Amino acid sequence: MSAVTIHTTTAGSLPRSPELVAATRALETAEDGFTLIHTPEYTELAATAVRELVGRQVEAGITIVGDGEYGKAMTTAHDFGAWWSYSFQRTAGLELPGPDAAPPAPVRSEPGAPRLTSMTDRRDWVAFAEAYGDPTSGVLLGEPPFWPLTTGDLAYRGHDHVAADTANLRAALDAHGLERGFITSLAPGSAARIGNTRYASDEEHIWAWADVMREEYRAIVDAGLTLQIDDPSLAESWDQINPEPSVADYRAFLRTRIDALNHAIEGLPREQVRLHLCWGSWHGPHTTDLELRHIVDLILEVNAGEFSFEAGNVRHEHEWKVWRDVDLPAGTVLQPGVVSHATNVVEHPELVADRILRFAEIVGPEGVVASTDCGLGGRVHPQIAWAKLRALGEGARLAAQRIGG
Template identity: 60%
Template sequence: MRRSSSRILTSHAGSLPRTDALVAANAARAAGEEVEGWEELLATEVRDLVARQREVGVDLVGDGEYGKAMTSPMDFGSWWSYIFQRTEGLSLDEGGAWVTDRHLSTPGDTRLTGFGSRRDQQAFREAYSSPTSGIFVGEPPVFPKVTGPLRYTGHAALAADIANLRAAADAVGTQDAFITSLAPGSASRIANEHYGDDVALLEAWADVMREEYVAVIEAGLILQIDDPSIAENYDQIEPEPAIEDYLAFTRLRVEALNHALRGLPSDRIRYHLCWGSWHGPHTTDLALRDIVGTVLTIDADAITYEAANVRHEHEYRVWDEVALPDGKMLLPGVVSHATNVVEHPELVAERIVRIAQRVGTENVVASTDCGLGGRVHSQIAWAKLRSLTEGAALASEALRR
């Protein structure tokens, strides 16, 4: 991955807004309809998207997760649910559970509960129940459950994603292009009726996901691991666990990920950490200082994380206490997916500068908190990316002084 040297480089966290044509085509395909010219449409959309990223000044471009189906303009889950269309051994769970209650052999015997049991939702039950609050949670969708041996079957879809991004990147003359892929720990958050325990389940998901990891790297692209679960699971454990117990729970997921990444070049891998993209209060989020040491043991040279999220923005001070290991770099989010307000470039620059002053300019690439696609309107998302690149230019000037 290219590092910032003469100026602060820019990127984003993955998902970008889909066009009306792409949303409509995905909805038709989800309904079982044949979409004539689907492959050509997807390739064209990715090509245009990459060109637009370069036009607004984004340096490290992605495919916007366009190959991960989104059937409506607002969709918080395609980054995760895409893998269920690419994996054998799953059946629909008519109970609708996101995850089942599960006991782990951790010191505190923690219990991971379902989406409807977030402690944040319990604390703000009236807000989450009100259709006028902006964070209303309706009936959960039906998720799959593991009912047989897991096996990766998404080779054709992945090959298309790779070919489309490779062609689009070549068209604008860049090698700095990335594709997102799910972490085993995040993939495993569904009901399990086949594997004997969580360790076996995580190992199976690690084997599944490794097929994507290897293919992306071998295609000469940058691999981004999407893994909100590492921080986000904390909000779904009842009762609130001791930090030591939660870290023991989390290390199993990190070990599974590192197993899946074994032998792959860490300088071609970036890891995305966040606290969940839903637009809620987030008062029960885990502090960055509590998880950062575990995150830094992941075999990825770059860490993307939320640094503009107003629940976590103050945590740039963590880098006063924690030394960034040699070879590691940060892609802090400096514009947010959780507000329609477009950040002023000067504020973006301030966010970049205070982190760069702590870890080194060459170790910072300015990014977004989380994916913008499905979280804010397309017009707002592109304005945020413009503000990102303008802010990066201002930061570059300030850091040269």
């Protein structure tokens, strides 16, 4: 028997049961219009759901489990934004625009000073407008998002929520005899993509979010769990700047986001921090995605011990070669996606093993944790999602056998 182990994990979101979605939808909303008021019955339901979810992950062959983002409100079966919008309920200083509020004035990015201008008309969406507008095309965007504005001083108010998240996962780990688990949390750069009327600049807004999210990061780490920081803004924002910036200008645009994130995780154990990078989980062509090679060195400046990224979908699979040419900090663990949220086709375990072995040849088997490209919950049908996780578990076992001879 092989003495080699290839660990497996997920990128966060996993399918919620219809009962949990319905219970979330039934919660009352607070006066701010978007904060859901949890009830004791809902809290008990969520705890039970996390415990059952962890058991199902173990059965599928997942060795480093998460809570499926069950603590982040998701009220529809297809919700691509819960990983982000949950933060609105945990942060003071936000306000929903009134029903008669005028739409934001059009803005344009300027050379040398890129700024987000196209949150709702990304260049990929414009280039493939016919496909995106055709409900029979199979291109999915999920439910329409809602974004509040930052109108006051930002402050974290989610202490009870994150405490429930960590307690639920810790109890589930104990119930199944596990030690390692992770919870996702939002990066400052991604959080700050909402509108802002309070802070004088985008930079000031991002740094304010860094101080907010630091409280949640600390709570997760202090609970003995791994903190996964979700930051699609590092790669995805490229497609939300019009006109398209130069690579040099975009790298400068990322500098504040990298620095603010490092400030937010300062003092946290590097081995308990992992960064998740992706190009957005909606199902579309993604032809305007930025190439990883342009920013990988900046990503590695984040003081995380593990890096989660898309390596299984057909737009980014070839980029495994980028990792051969970078200098990784000592002890860095790569978490490549080897099954994808972007297709209903379930990957063959042999293909999963091949993908894992590419990275094992670069960093050794101990430096690889096989994962999903992005969250599966709300992206593919639950039956397909669990089939993908079983393929992930089986592929990891095959890869370990090949390495062990």
